Amino acid sequence: MPSREPARSHPYPGALIVVEGIDGSGKSTQLKLLRRHLEAQGYSILFTEWNSSALVRDTMKVGKKKNLLTPTTFSLLHATDFADRYYYGILPALKAGMIVLADRYVYTAFARDTVRGVEADWVRNLYRFAAKPDLALYFEVPIDVSLDRLMTARARIKYHEAGMDLGLASNTIESFRIFQGRVLDEYARIADEHGLEVVDATTSIEAQQRDVRRLADRVLEEKRALRRIPA
């Protein structure tokens, strides 16, 4: 059986910082603010987002629209997307001494795919090639808070975001509550298993950002070979 051990620390000069959390946890806002903070210090940065590679974009889109995806193929396509971004972006950037900021990382797959009924060990093995982050921040937030934020921001919850593919409820909001509630439970387990830094995402944006910057600065202090853009 493949090991469930978290990956070992990577040997590269760069730094890998990732944010995790359910939709509406505010993690993207926090990562954007951290990026400004690091750019202001002249660091060379690579930013990468979950499910954004051109390789599988059309397949994912058609698969979602035509309902062709199963939990397993959904999981494998996300892994393909990740591997594409990892080998052509994240890994070269780490080797080049850049700071990689990832909006979602392997833990998103661990949480979501497990809730979709994919075996926990199987999905951990699937992502075994990925380096362990130097800092993984988990933005913890109750369902109601994230739901409020999402409803205010765009008034419509997406089909897969609500886990509608699982047939948990016919109502999107109700399905979102059940699905994301289960994802939260998984995240809690994962945070423990992989040592994610938990940030209370119900406090003010400024207070969270202070914590985030403190944690990031501490990690970066130990990285002597980080590349900076000449002033």
Add this chain to the structure above:
Amino acid sequence: MSPDAMRPRRGLPRVAREETPGKLIVIEGTDGVGRSTQIERLAPWIETRGHAVVQTGWNRSLLVSKLITSAKEGTLLNKVTYTLLYATDFADRLERVVIPALKAGMVVVADRYVGTALARGAVRGVDRAWMQGIYAFAPEPDLTIQMRLGVDALLLRTLDRTRLNYWESGMDQHMGEDIYDSFIEYQGRMISEYDRLAEARGWKVVDAARSIAATQLEIRRIVAPLLGIPGDRIGLEPPPSPDA
């Protein structure tokens, strides 16, 4: 049933083969060894003997076969994304074709199976344990037949029919000065990997150097006991080869 109702709402389960009445027959072997020619003749013969046959083959999924084909036209793929896309194709076919057919008591004839994935991965230096973990959901075949041809004969047979192909020559692995050298090196290593798997997993090995009809007869002889087909029915309709 609507596609939505048919869609599994759980991850791929590990299928206990003793619970599925169907039979899974796998034909493995290198590119150009004649697998599909043999399956074309094998499947109607099994049907003539009264068993329902479902065929499946590498890169035939609804979900990603077009993506794999187009991605291989460029230089988009690295060995990990290559592995993962084929695994997606495989999982899609398992869920939609192979597992339902096995549960329904049909004979599934698979043109390539996990062995091809493992062999290609091994030749490309992909972590073996990682791949085995990914493919752990694959139902065990009842029978795997390796069609075997040495690399020199394989090259001649390939050139007799078509031009050498970039991927089938392992050019992505920079294995030789030119496509000829690369083909010999790549397919040679693939044959070794198939041999290793055949040995470790108890596959039946068929010499593919003989005529289509002779090879077909040998394959039928191997398949017959699994399906309870009497030995005197092996050469019957349809004939092993149109020119037999």
